[in-house]
Amino acid sequence: MGLTVLSVLSLFLLNITLCCGDTQDAELSLKPNVSHLFAGESVTFICDMREGNATDWLYKFNWNDQEMISLTKSSSYSLYLTVELSGNYQCIGRRNGLNDFTKQSNNLTLSISALRPTATITADRTTIPVGGSVTLTCSVQGSAGWTYDWFRQVPDSREVAINTNTLQNFISVSDEGIYRCRGRRGNPVFFTNLSKVYHIQKTFTE
Known part of the structure; x- marks a missing residue:
């Protein structure tokens, strides 16, 4: 009886994992890899699902919890910076063919200055x-x-x-x-x- 309950529990946990994914298992990185930036710079966000191939996923990029780009096939997103775009960025991936299987990345916080720096x-x-x-x-x-x-x-x-x-x-x-x-x-x-x-x-x- 105990073995049957354990088997059912294992299958249940496996089903939860496949359905919902790990909410912090993806990684969002930035190129150039700096957090203090200036208006007029261009940056590229790179979303890594850490599972399968990049083409196995559809990607969404958020800024301050607002959607910037929705369900694109590209795992990167380039952005021309203005001061107003300071804030928190995150990517979310959805596995192709599995609508309920998503992963959320870490948050990146960008500080964007208005004035061009002087060397x-x-x-x-x-x-x-x-x-x-x-x-x-x-x-x-x-x-x-x-x-x-x-x-x-x-x-x-x-x-x-x-x-x-x-x-x-x-x-x-x-x-x-x-x-x-x-x-x-x-x-x-x-x-x-x-x-x-x-x-x-x-x-x-x-």
């Missing part, structure tokens, strides 16, 4: 010693995930790029001049404002 340039010294160099550092306060562009004003007053899309936020320079930098991230690329200029001079005597 900041600093240096470990203002003069280049004989035979030496100066290290310049570029930063974007309050956010991450940037790569960096570097510019130098040449003697004829033109500003030229000396390094672009570098992962490191610092460079070593041995030529005097006027330097600036900026950050970039995302696809399509979003640029920060250029930093203020930084004057580097060369020392000609020991």
Whole structure:
């Protein structure tokens, strides 16, 4: 008798699992993978059901519990950001052919600033010693995930790029001049404002 009851209970629990799924078993991720963003950036939400193939599911994307996209075959959704789109995001998947089998993802909270950020340039010294160099550092306060562009004003007053899309936020320079930098991230690329200029001079005597 006990074995029969156990078998029935197991089948009942299995039926609940197939019907309703695990409400926190899906994963919503963001590209670029940062939470502090700026108006004018583009992001892509990626929904992973962690079961079967991506094509086995239909996807719904929500913002602040409101439906943005309903039952699409695509597991990703790209969005051009405005300040008003700050808030919580979630995806829900429905298994093809099983209308009652759904999974809900984690929530992602995005903070979107109105003003384009400005890069900041600093240096470990203002003069280049004989035979030496100066290290310049570029930063974007309050956010991450940037790569960096570097510019130098040449003697004829033109500003030229000396390094672009570098992962490191610092460079070593041995030529005097006027330097600036900026950050970039995302696809399509979003640029920060250029930093203020930084004057580097060369020392000609020991």
